[in-house]
Amino acid sequence: MHKQGRTGIWFLIFSVLTAVLFLANLWYGSVLISWKDVLAVLVGQSGEDSVYEVIILNYRLPQAITALAVGIALSVAGLVLQTVFRNPLAGPSVLGISSGASLGVAIVVSAGSLAGLELLNQSYLVFDIPLVLAAVTGSLLVLLIIIFVAQRISNVVTILIIGIMIGYTVSAVVGVIQFFSREEELHAYILWGLGSFSKTNNAQAIFLLVISVLLTIVVLSYSKGLNALLLGTAYARSSGINVKVTQNMLLVVAGLLVALGTVFTGPVAFVGLAVPHLARNFFKTSAHGLLIPAVIVMGASLTLACNLAAKLPGYDTSLPINAVTSLIGAPVVIWVIVKRGKVKKT
Amino acid sequence: MNPLLKIKGLKTGFRYKKGRSVSLHRDLNFDLFKGQFITVLGPNGAGKSTLLKTLLGYQKALGGEVFYGNTPLESIPVKELAKRTAVVLTDKLDESFLTVYDIVATGRYPYTGITGRLTEQDDEVIREAVAMVEMTDFITRYFHHLSDGEKQKVMIARAVAQKTPLIILDEPVAYVDAPSKIEIMELLLTLSHEHGIGILMATHDLEAAVRFSDRLWLLGSRGEIAEGSPQELLENGVINRFFDKNNIILNREKIIFEKKLKI
Numbered sequence: 001m002h003k004q005g006r007t008g009i010w011f012l013i014f015s016v017l018t019a020v021l022f023l024a025n026l027w028y029g030s031v032l033i034s035w036k037d038v039l040a041v042l043v044g045q046s047g048e049d050s051v052y053e054v055i056i057l058n059y060r061l062p063q064a065i066t067a068l069a070v071g072i073a074l075s076v077a078g079l080v081l082q083t084v085f086r087n088p089l090a091g092p093s094v095l096g097i098s099s100g101a102s103l104g105v106a107i108v109v110s111a112g113s114l115a116g117l118e119l120l121n122q123s124y125l126v127f128d129i130p131l132v133l134a135a136v137t138g139s140l141l142v143l144l145i146i147i148f149v150a151q152r153i154s155n156v157v158t159i160l161i162i163g164i165m166i167g168y169t170v171s172a173v174v175g176v177i178q179f180f181s182r183e184e185e186l187h188a189y190i191l192w193g194l195g196s197f198s199k200t201n202n203a204q205a206i207f208l209l210v211i212s213v214l215l216t217i218v219v220l221s222y223s224k225g226l227n228a229l230l231l232g233t234a235y236a237r238s239s240g241i242n243v244k245v246t247q248n249m250l251l252v253v254a255g256l257l258v259a260l261g262t263v264f265t266g267p268v269a270f271v272g273l274a275v276p277h278l279a280r281n282f283f284k285t286s287a288h289g290l291l292i293p294a295v296i297v298m299g300a301s302l303t304l305a306c307n308l309a310a311k312l313p314g315y316d317t318s319l320p321i322n323a324v325t326s327l328i329g330a331p332v333v334i335w336v337i338v339k340r341g342k343v344k345k346t
Numbered sequence: 347m348n349p350l351l352k353i354k355g356l357k358t359g360f361r362y363k364k365g366r367s368v369s370l371h372r373d374l375n376f377d378l379f380k381g382q383f384i385t386v387l388g389p390n391g392a393g394k395s396t397l398l399k400t401l402l403g404y405q406k407a408l409g410g411e412v413f414y415g416n417t418p419l420e421s422i423p424v425k426e427l428a429k430r431t432a433v434v435l436t437d438k439l440d441e442s443f444l445t446v447y448d449i450v451a452t453g454r455y456p457y458t459g460i461t462g463r464l465t466e467q468d469d470e471v472i473r474e475a476v477a478m479v480e481m482t483d484f485i486t487r488y489f490h491h492l493s494d495g496e497k498q499k500v501m502i503a504r505a506v507a508q509k510t511p512l513i514i515l516d517e518p519v520a521y522v523d524a525p526s527k528i529e530i531m532e533l534l535l536t537l538s539h540e541h542g543i544g545i546l547m548a549t550h551d552l553e554a555a556v557r558f559s560d561r562l563w564l565l566g567s568r569g570e571i572a573e574g575s576p577q578e579l580l581e582n583g584v585i586n587r588f589f590d591k592n593n594i595i596l597n598r599e600k601i602i603f604e605k606k607l608k609i
Contacts, residue, residue: 086440224462228452230444232437234404239508240428240456286442289462 007290010282014297018068021304025064026056028308030316059198065205066197067307068300070268071275073212073261075299076219076292078272079279080254083226083288084247085150088336089160091273092258095146096167097139098269099174101262102193104138105131106174109189110181135263136256142166143255147248194320195266197307204264215257216296222250223288230286268303269322270329275299277336302328348415349377350512350544351401351431356410358396369408370396371569378546380511383538385555386548388565389589394548395436397565398516401546402433414512428456432505434498434515439489446492446500447485450476453507475507476500479533495526502533512544513537519554527551531558552589553601556580564588 027038033052041056074092081090081097092098108130149162178186192199200208219226225246228236233243261268279294280286306328310319353376359369370393378384386394399405401412403419412419414430422430432453439449453475454468464472476485479499484492489500498518505513515534519527531554538545538560549555555562556576564572564579566588572579579585586596595606 221460224455224458224460227444227448227462228455230442231439231449231452232435234435234437235433235439235452237404237424238402238428238433238435239452240425242424280443284443285448286444287448 007283007285007294011293011297014282014294014301018297018300018304021301021308022064022068025067025304025307026060029055029060029311031055058202062200062202062205063198063307064304065202065209066200066265067303069205069209069212070197070261070265071271071299071301071303072216072296073208073257074268074272075275075279075295075302076212076216077254077257077261078274079276079288079291079295080219080226080250080257081272082276083229084250084254085159086229086232087160088277089273089333090163091270092254092261093167093267093269094160094273095163096142096165096170097146097255097258098262098267099167099170100138100140100142101135101259102138102267103170103174104134104136104259105192105263106177106189107138108134109185110177132259132263136259138170139259139262140252140255142170143251147251192266193322195268195322195325196318197265197303197321198318199266200264208260208264211260212257215253215260216292218253219250220289220292222246223292226250226288227286265321267322269326270333271299271303271325274329274332275302277332278302347379349379349413350415351376351378351546352413353377353401354411354413356397356400356412357408358393358400358405359408360396361406361408367408369569371565371571372409374410374571376563376573378512378544380544381538381542383535383545383558383560384547384563385559385561386546386563386565387552387555387585387588388550389567390550392565392567394550394565395516398514398546398548402431402514403427425456428508428510430510431512431514432508432510434501434505434513434518436516436520439497441490444489445486446476446481446489446503447472449489449500450504450507453504456508471509472507475503478506478537479503493526495522495530498522498526498530499533502530506537506543510543512546515545515547517549518547519549519551527554534558552585552596556585556601 023038026042027033027035033055037052038056041053078091081092081095082088145166146159146163150159153159178189181189225236225241228239228241229243229246237243258272275295275298279291279298282298283290283294285291303325306321306324310321310324312319353374356374357369357372358374359367361367374397386397388394396405400407401419414422414427450472451464451468454464454472455462458464458468473482473485476482479502481496481499481503484496489497492500502518519530522530534545534547535558537543547559559576562574562576562579564570564584570588572584572588574584580598586598589596589603595604597604
């Protein structure tokens with residue numbers, strides 16, 4: 001209704017930024033390819049230089065799509081978790097949901113290794129369905145525990161601490177599984193844990209993007225319930241919202257988004273926690289009808305930017321994406337806490 | 347004329363595990379009619395909030411029945427109940443970038459589709475409600491930048507925007523300064539007497555209750571119940587019984603509490 005001009009401008013800026021960063025991800029890498037050649041490949045007129053076509057279409061394109069999808073999935077999930085738990089510091093990794101997904105992956109990988117399969121290696125594509133299912137099961141299981149706790153304890157800090165403890169416990173179990181794994185699996189799992197957007201092929205990347213967008217549409221359809229929940233459960237109920245059903249539905253969707261955003265790339269820290277705060281502060285709104293689109297464009301540009309930053313000039317390989325997002329995300333969290341402290345004082 | 351809200355043989359209290367329960371008040375029989383301003387009055391901890399929560403279905407009654415019109419409370423779905431009664435609670439809102447408009451708009455949610463898209467008519471209702479509480483100049487302000495009194499007026503606007511025949515308020519003036527208190531009480535009076543909305547307010551503020559409400563429902567801390575107009579309950583000394591402490595008594599003429607004079 002109001003302040004729409006400002007919201008519109010920021011939305012335009014970040015949409016353009018997302019598009020530019022997406023193209024930059026196709027252009028920039030260890031092999032130098034000129035803008036003209038990138039465009040030529042994209043419009044299908046690359047001609048003789050088919051090496052560029054392979055590099056761009058088979059390596060950089062799925063990577064860029066994956067970064068885009070994971071950015072959307074984790075940011076939307078983070079926003080949902082923060083609103084439903086009424087906790088500014090809630091997020092996929094803080095509540096142990098990412099760890100749950102990791103546990104699922106670890107169990108399936110080591111079970112596969114006992115059966116003589118190498119799930120995290122080249123044969124990945126064939127076996128991604130059990131991995132996805134395991135990650136989904138793991139993250140939903142942790143969410144279930146958190147919901148169970150949240151229904152009995154209303155203190156948000158207590159729930160957070162319990163979430164962090166669940167994360168530690170799950171990581172410990174993963175550690176035990178790793179101890180009994182063969183060296184190759186261990187290596188593969190550790191690499192997975194560092195996070196990378198480059199482990200997907202085009203089919204997986206598009207699958208990831210389509211499901212993330214579909215789940216985001218589900219979240220968007222709940223923006224009324226999310227807004228009402230900002231006033232607390234009693235007020236939400238007085239607005240005619242069926243609070244329990246809405247909360248549970250949203251948490252399941254958030255769990256699915258986290259699992260998807262984790263299974264193909266490894267855990268990507270801080271995106272889910274930081275992006276909703278960045279979006280609120282740029283767009284100056286908490287109304288979810290505006291905030292969800294804002295979170296989408298900001299999350300997508302952040303992960304695309306991180307993926308660019310991870311490609312060090314002069315090196316063939318990329319930095320672990322988990323490290324890059326942590327370097328950017330952790331200061332954001334500190335900034336949020338400091339800022340809230342200031343607001344309380346004045 | 348049918349009452350908006352009918353309470354029949356209601357027993358309020360808490361139910362614990364293993365079938366144990368603690369009752370606060372039993373055999374409550376009250377009616378609230380269109381355009382009435384009724385105050386649930388009692389000392390702190392008497393069970394006023396428990397009664398309101400029971401009436402709203404947030405908490406189960408230990409016995410008896412609550413009717414909205416002719417419909418028993420337990421057969422009214424959440425969304426339908428939101429069209430029959432709006433609320434103003436003591437719950438504090440979390441910090442957010444919600445504007446006054448955004449908050450009042452949630453009052454329209456019982457009437458919107460699943461996405462919560464507001465029609466032009468909704469927009470009009472929201473602006474009218476904000477104008478009624480004289481907050482139009484603040485409509486694009488962030489809720490968290492307002493004073494406690496202004497916040498409370500916004501929550502009342504939200505209830506008004508819900509267009510319900512009844513508004514239930516829990517301690518609406520507990521945290522606001524004296525001028526805002528009078529302003530809010532006058533506002534509630536206008537809503538009931540001029541707009542025909544039933545008002546049910548819980549408070550421990552005796553002076554405000556006696557001065558503004560049509561009838562009082564008295565709830566004592568030891569399960570006592572009384573009902574009547576402020577005038578009669580003052581004159582027959584019933585209010586004194588509910589509020590007097592050892593050495594502090596109510597001065598019925600001035601409606602203030604004083605230390606008892608030793609005779």
